[in-house]
Amino acid sequence: MHDIELIRKNPETFSQMIEKRGIEKSVVGKILELDTKKRASTTSIQDLQMRRNEVTDRIAKLKKDGVECISEVEESKSITNEINEINPEILKLEDELFILLSSLPNLSLAGVPIGEDENQNVEIRKVGKPKEFSFKPLPHYELGEKLGFMDFKQAAVISGSRFVILKDKLAKLERALINFMLDIHTQEFDYTEVSHPALVLEKTMYGACQLPKFAEDSFVTTDGFRLIPTSEVPLTNLVADSIIDAEDLPMRFTAVSPCFRREAGSAGRDTRGMIRQHQFSKVELVSITTEEQSQKELERMLSIAEEVLKRLELPYRVMLLCSGDMGFAAQMTYDLEVWFPEQGKYREISSCSNCGTFQARRMKARYYATQDKKIKKFVHTLNGSALSIGRTIAAILENYQNTDGSIEVPKVLQSYMNNCQIID
CATH class of the missing domain: 1.10.287.40 (Serine-tRNA synthetase, tRNA binding domain)
Structure with a gap:
């Protein structure tokens, strides 16, 4: 606001x-x-x-x-x-x-490239070299279905399109990724793990800038609750209607949750596979900072999301989004795009954004800017995916596939999967 x-x-x-x-x-x-x-x-x-x-x-x-x-x-x-x-x-x-x-989006910070869409985004760096295959790599959904561990047909019988059922070793891979990511964030980077509701009030969605502009993008219950599109919504609202001491900032929260999105404006896009679904899991990072801390915190958050990809040994690139491609609440955003061999291109797997005071004004979230508590300022809020679980599974399947359709388990995940080295 x-x-x-x-x-x-x-x-x-x-x-x-x-x-x-x-x-x-x-x-x-x-x-x-x-x-x-x-x-x-x-x-x-x-x-x-x-x-x-x-x-x-x-x-x-x-x-x-x-x-x-x-x-x-x-x-x-x-x-x-x-x-x-x-x-x-x-x-x-x-x-x-x-x-x-x-209805007006946040203003972009100095340094954000001016542009209309993704074509004006700026590549900051590439990390990792895409693997050269001796065979034509298959898309993740074909690999998962051939393994018998990814079921779109029965998911459609149960829930309709844009849902998936994971079984056996892919279900274990999902759980392994969640535990791996949360362990990194909580044990190494000082994030507080939070378990939160997946149903929230409309005022909570408003505070996180999901309403009123994006009302059609979320699912609503008959009694007015909204299913969260991301953990950013409840995590950011942990400081709603509060005044925080500056010495308690930054606050850092992380959570895994199911995310629910209607994908109302994506008809015909990524209709197959796990890239764009109505329900998916995601590990989210949220930081609450002072005005002086926020830009440094954005770079820190980005480096943490990158660290997850580095340890998974997945090739990726960092993109600085232009003014026209940023999310509604963001004043600066970095996207992480992971390499998908079958498509031969990088696809978004994480966004890390600094929202400044934009959400805080809606939530009435402030901090004491002076020791005598006479001056109060709105906090700055930041959020980032680290990472989207479904897209990470898809990226692992495509980048770690073998000619016989089996999948190597990234070394860093093997201890989370009872030392399983191959999914076959």
Whole structure:
């Protein structure tokens, strides 16, 4: 959420910045128009209330003196009627302004490349060399089905399209990856593991910037709960409606959870396999920091997600996203893209984003910026996948496949799978 005060003071600067996110800068004029009308109506209400208070005082004095006050009572009623007419106008203006501000994405930081889509993203580095196969590599879904451990057909019978059932050694691989990732984050990088609900209130989704703009992307129950699209939602909201001591920051949380997404805008994309599903597991990282800590924390978070890929010995590259390709709440984002041999290209497996104060304003999450606690600032929030489990399984299957269709287990995972070295 944007600070209306900053827009009032620097409309031209805000116009230029929001245009970099692909939004017509004319929206700023609409914001200021609504804000001006709302403030004018509010001032009118305040003036009317003052007049009514004065009239009420006169009526009380006249009654005390035993004097008739018919005209004063009528004047008071007239003022009340005026107030009652203006109040709905203010509420309407407030709603329009709220909806408009809530629909605007975060502003990008200096250093973020300006662009419209993924074609303007900037490659930062490549790590690892893609394996050269002596045979034509198969896609992960064919490998999984031939092994008998990946079942899309029965998943469709049970739940419909974009679901999968993992069995036996692939189910164990999924569990091994989760434990491996959580062990790294908690034992080596000082993250606190959290177990949280998968159903949340709409205000929780709003705080994490999933509502109102992305209402169609999440599943909603008949009694108003939302299924989380990522652990970012509950983890970030751990500091909602709170004021934190600066010395307690940064806070770092990690969790594994099922993630639920309708994929409403992805018809025809990645319809086969585990790349884009309605339900998948993901290990998430969330950091809560001060203003001064946040950019350094983003680089740290990125390095941790990279460390997971390095230990799995999966080739990947780091991409700095352009202004038009970043997520709604992000002010800077790095994507990690892992190599898929069958497709012959890199595919996203993690996003690490600094959201600045954008989510904190919605959640009312602040910290004491001075020791005397007189100055409070909004916290900065960051999130990153480390990693998406389904896509990691897919990447392992494709990069570690053998000519007979068996899969080598990455060395770092073998101890998590009872020293299993081959999935066959």
